[in-house]
Amino acid sequence: MNSMTNFLEVKTLEEARMELEKHWRPYRIAVDLQICEAGGRVLAEEVFSRIDLPPFDRSAVDGYAVIADDTFKAEEDSPVQLKCKGSIRAGEWPKMKISKGECAEIATGAPLPRGANAVVMVEHGIRNGNEVRIYRAVAPKENITPRAYEFKKGDKVASAGQVLTPPLIGTLAAVGAGRVKVFKPPAVSVISSGEEIVEPGEKLGKGKVYDVNSPSICEAIKNCGGMPKYLGIARDDAKEVRGLLKKGVRISEIVIISGGTSAGRGDIAPKVADALGRPGLIVHGLAIRPGKPTFIAVIQNRPIFGLPGYPVSALMIFDQLVAPYLRYLSGLPQKQRVVNAILSTKILSTRGRRELIPVKLTRKEDNIFAEPLLKGSGAITALSMADGYIDIPLEREIVDEGEKVLVNLFRGGEFA
């Protein structure tokens, strides 16, 4: 765009995404991690077994490794007597070889000695020094888990896109995949802007308020698999805003800037973003309430998202506009956390405008009720009560009390 004199028309969310994707092709990066450090991440590769599993013919029981033929005549009241060549514990590699008339004591999980082809369970034999009486016949392969019974070396064990859950991590461990490629969490720079903003925990000077959006957006970024990098607060000064935006573009894959809780400030951030390079500002204003102050710029193949200053609005627009890209980049499923609820107060919406309305959820017996947080409530009281939001399509004018609504959740808590 590179010229603020060009008029940027307000776009729908879908149009804004299409416009962005004309200029930015998000690409996923794979990193190699130890499986124990990769929990919750997403596999970026197919994983093949690095070994035969089990790696050897293994006894499935405690007992006696035998040649099955030798036991054919064994009966409860007429045992067969075999010579015992020793005992094999799990983890040991047997040195003996079993020949006709011989056996070895063997533990569950221990490798079968050469020559043996079956195992008699311990309760069907009696060892007496170097002799074992066998009281029951076994068939060849009985009580043995053969080599590669579970996986052959090279068998596919897991696919790209699978989330590393406890069972999957155990499976990867079993087949020797101690390290795997997973999608790298996208680095997202987060900038607050506003002359009046102070970092939480610092002393609040006269006329100042604490920053709200950076802490909440940083947590929202983590929840979609991203890695937030908080860059600090830019004063209402083109040079400061430019410095932080340039830093963000340099050190991260995505940049997010949001205003203070107060709106109405000049258009410093979109102007500065536009001047940073080509194509510059590509979207300014979304045709979704409360997306009006939103902007998107692309600089050096990095998107800069400008979010509304009103805190609940910032979270809702983040969720609609930015979160899908973070989930894509980190490999996570696109599924939004949602819950069905019953609207507890009628909503009047503007026909011809899509609207996102924050709601507070309450459980009453088996039902969940969604109470819209209307514009009367303060920015922070609304934020403190918001469990999620509902999305009212442009053709709806009234959503009635008692109607079923689908609530997009701001993650976690009681209702997730």
Place this chain on the structure above:
Amino acid sequence: MNSMTNFLEVKTLEEARMELEKHWRPYRIAVDLQICEAGGRVLAEEVFSRIDLPPFDRSAVDGYAVIADDTFKAEEDSPVQLKCKGSIRAGEWPKMKISKGECAEIATGAPLPRGANAVVMVEHGIRNGNEVRIYRAVAPKENITPRAYEFKKGDKVASAGQVLTPPLIGTLAAVGAGRVKVFKPPAVSVISSGEEIVEPGEKLGKGKVYDVNSPSICEAIKNCGGMPKYLGIARDDAKEVRGLLKKGVRISEIVIISGGTSAGRGDIAPKVADALGRPGLIVHGLAIRPGKPTFIAVIQNRPIFGLPGYPVSALMIFDQLVAPYLRYLSGLPQKQRVVNAILSTKILSTRGRRELIPVKLTRKEDNIFAEPLLKGSGAITALSMADGYIDIPLEREIVDEGEKVLVNLFRGGEFA
């Protein structure tokens, strides 16, 4: 107990928990964290606003700070003329005082200057140097957000037990709670035992297999809010097992030890645990399939849980027996992740025995089907397919194909 000669009766899960709680009272520890580092954790305290919010009477619009009285006669075609004392930006503390006949230009979010009691919106005034013409009357307090409109200093903002979600983190930031007390993740030592076990990624010697349970249990611990500490592999040797158990009791709040994938080994771990101190071994064997090899010991007010060696069994028993304590200690809701599914193959269970059966889930159109992973499948292939498990009560003998079942999920993935 302290004597293996005493016979420990097999206990139900509920009896085992009651027995454990006679000897161990889990207690939660609160730690003080920066809110930006506490995402997903649980508040251990009520949080009160540290400030009035907003901290001052604040303009809700861009416009002119006035004395309302001065504007009473203002009309579209007959403006009132006021002397402009300057302009106030957000983040500035106004030095001027507004007296009768005066006003100041003011930005959204900026503090109201002394003397003023209302704000005229910018579109209803015209500034010309030091003079402003006001074209519309305002009432006292109009377009002002009064000090403490959202929260008064000392107002309760959040309760103990709330999970730190993006909106809650933003709210805490807004009221100046830059650090809060959250529940400390309980430290859980994890020990594998078995002569044949090698750490994933290391060279697999002859007769050895890779450790499966420690990596998967460590991840399961994280998913319940715990902090795993992997202590390594103990050979089948009382001294080694004793060394690691003692270390676990010293450095963590809970100790977990599990066998290799092979069962049938001697009772080294429960014997050693029993001898470590009082009360020693208190539960050995659960009346729930596959809980038979499970044991619980308590030493120095620390529980030691011995889990089955079969990997899916270890995860299921962990989930039933250990996970509720970890959730309690970390403050997380006890709610288990579950999904409703349709059983795709009949299950025959033993009457009089509660049974946990791992299942693989498949989505077909709008339904989710649960396929039981029966004993025929190998330990690791079962693990690789298990999405969760169903819990068959002791009075059921048959669960039929097509029945609705509730599946406890091994967290995350497609079905959570």
